[in-house]
Amino acid sequence: MIKIEHISKWINLGNIRNFILKDINLNIAEGEFISVMGPSGSGKSTLLNIIGMLDSPSEGDYQFMDSDVYKLKEKQRSNLYKTHIGFVFQAYHLIDELTVYENIETPLIYQNIKNSERKAIVADIIDRFQMVGKKDLFPTQLSGGQQQLVGIARALVAKPKLILADEPTGNLNSKQGEEIMELFTTLNKQDGVTIIQVTHSEKNASYGKRIIHLLDGRIEKTETK
Amino acid sequence: MLKNYFKIAFRNLWRHRVFSFINILGLTVGMTAGFLIFLYVRFELSYDSFHSNTDRIYRVVSDIKTPTEVIKAAGPNGCSLVSIKLSTQNLPKTIASIENKWNALIPARPFSYYFLDEFFDKQFRSEERLGKLFLNFSVLAIIISCLGLLGLASYSTMQRTREIGIRKVLGASVPNIVNLLSRDFLKLVAIAILIASPIAWYAMHGWLLDFAYRIGIGWWIFVIAGIMAVLIAIATVSYQAMKAAIANPVKSLRVE
Numbered sequence: 001m002i003k004i005e006h007i008s009k010w011i012n013l014g015n016i017r018n019f020i021l022k023d024i025n026l027n028i029a030e031g032e033f034i035s036v037m038g039p040s041g042s043g044k045s046t047l048l049n050i051i052g053m054l055d056s057p058s059e060g061d062y063q064f065m066d067s068d069v070y071k072l073k074e075k076q077r078s079n080l081y082k083t084h085i086g087f088v089f090q091a092y093h094l095i096d097e098l099t100v101y102e103n104i105e106t107p108l109i110y111q112n113i114k115n116s117e118r119k120a121i122v123a124d125i126i127d128r129f130q131m132v133g134k135k136d137l138f139p140t141q142l143s144g145g146q147q148q149l150v151g152i153a154r155a156l157v158a159k160p161k162l163i164l165a166d167e168p169t170g171n172l173n174s175k176q177g178e179e180i181m182e183l184f185t186t187l188n189k190q191d192g193v194t195i196i197q198v199t200h201s202e203k204n205a206s207y208g209k210r211i212i213h214l215l216d217g218r219i220e221k222t223e224t225k
Numbered sequence: 226m227l228k229n230y231f232k233i234a235f236r237n238l239w240r241h242r243v244f245s246f247i248n249i250l251g252l253t254v255g256m257t258a259g260f261l262i263f264l265y266v267r268f269e270l271s272y273d274s275f276h277s278n279t280d281r282i283y284r285v286v287s288d289i290k291t292p293t294e295v296i297k298a299a300g301p302n303g304c305s306l307v308s309i310k311l312s313t314q315n316l317p318k319t320i321a322s323i324e325n326k327w328n329a330l331i332p333a334r335p336f337s338y339y340f341l342d343e344f345f346d347k348q349f350r351s352e353e354r355l356g357k358l359f360l361n362f363s364v365l366a367i368i369i370s371c372l373g374l375l376g377l378a379s380y381s382t383m384q385r386t387r388e389i390g391i392r393k394v395l396g397a398s399v400p401n402i403v404n405l406l407s408r409d410f411l412k413l414v415a416i417a418i419l420i421a422s423p424i425a426w427y428a429m430h431g432w433l434l435d436f437a438y439r440i441g442i443g444w445w446i447f448v449i450a451g452i453m454a455v456l457i458a459i460a461t462v463s464y465q466a467m468k469a470a471i472a473n474p475v476k477s478l479r480v481e
Contacts, residue, residue, distance in 0.1 A: 082396035110396035
């Protein structure tokens with residue numbers, strides 16, 4: 001599903017080339033659950049952003065579902081990304097001005113899905129996440145764990161094939177974190193959603209079937225379970 | 226302590242360079258316009274007061290306003306104005322003969338004359354000048370409010386950077402974002418038009434009453450003015466909105 005070849009990203013500071021990622025090669029099949037680990041500044045988030053097409057590398061090739069991402073036109077790329085990729089963030093990144101319901105609905109609006117259809121899809125996912133009672137609340141009225149659940153529901157609402165999670169449990173306590181990781185595992189097993197998560201904690205990383213260790217922008221080692 | 230405050234204030238101004246620049250420029254234009262209006266009004270209200278020997282100048286005002294009041298019979302005692310319809314052939318000679326008769330009849334008063342068409346011309350020229358003045362000041366007012374709008378737009382996009390980033394990650398396109406940001410300002414403009422239209426109508430109505438022959442105020446005038454206001458506002462806001470929409474969401478969503 002994802003094929004990354006010789007991806008490098010650098011920043012030029014004066015004459016010195018500062019590598020954030022250096023010659024990364026990665027193959028990810030559909031239905032995998034991957035954890036990316038590494039110390040701060042090792043390029044985890046940048047790699048995730050590149051896979052999520054939010055950022056572009058300085059060099060290298062990227063194939064997503066058999067299409068060469070960097071050869072696509074802007075519009076095709078954004079379409080590909082809108083329909084197939086969902087994001088989950090450490091800081092949740094919900095829109096404070098919108099209710100839980102509206103937050104979850106937003107990705108569908110940008111995919112030009114009709115109002116009636118949208119209602120059905122959102123109602124479905126709210127039901128599944130057991131948030132019916134909270135759908136008219138605002139994000140600030142929820143606990144961190146609940147906010148992250150909304151964040152995941154929002155990422156899932158467009159039925160993406162790939163979920164990218166950047167330290168999804170970073171702001172949560174261990175119990176909430178466990179719930180989120182259980183949810184990811186179910187999604188991966190039952191719905192066949194491919195998941196790539198960046199994490200600091202060994203325990204959370206162990207939910208993944210493959211663990212990629214990054215150090216100074218390189219893949220240090222890969223463990224497979 | 227005070228020195229520190231100034232240092233931090235200047236650093237802040239420098240950090241939001243564009244925003245500070247717009248605000249300072251707006252304030253400058255506004256203050257300049259204020260001074261200009263003040264000076265101009267003072268100048269218009271003070272008749273000849275800049276002349277040396279001001280106190281020895283007298284202004285004679287007659288309450289004759291319309292041509293019909295002007296037509297009065299000539300007479301040796303009292304009347305000062307005579308209106309005469311002349312044939313335009315050999316005008317200088319005709320006037321010379323009238324002057325002779327006047328001097329013979331009323332030798333105590335000097336003979337002076339003017340043509341009515343010139344008089345009307347002068348009157349309309351003053352209206353024209355008023356029109357020009359209005360035009361200048363309204364252009365100035367539009368510039369000032371545009372700068373205000375620009376300041377407001379850059380401030381609100383600054384505040385909404387995170388939301389814009391999130392929306393982009395969720396799949397919003399550049400037009401989506403520009404639309405989102407501009408809509409708020411169009412609401413403001415719409416409210417302004419609603420407030421301004423009745424006032425403008427009232428003022429125009431009052432001014433037009435001064436004229437014997439006048440145009441009507443059609444609703445389409447307000448429609449055109451409204452559309453122009455909206456276009457100007459869009460042009461002002463769209464730069465900031467475009468800038469925010471094109472920016473990379475990765476930067477605005479970074480937590481560290």
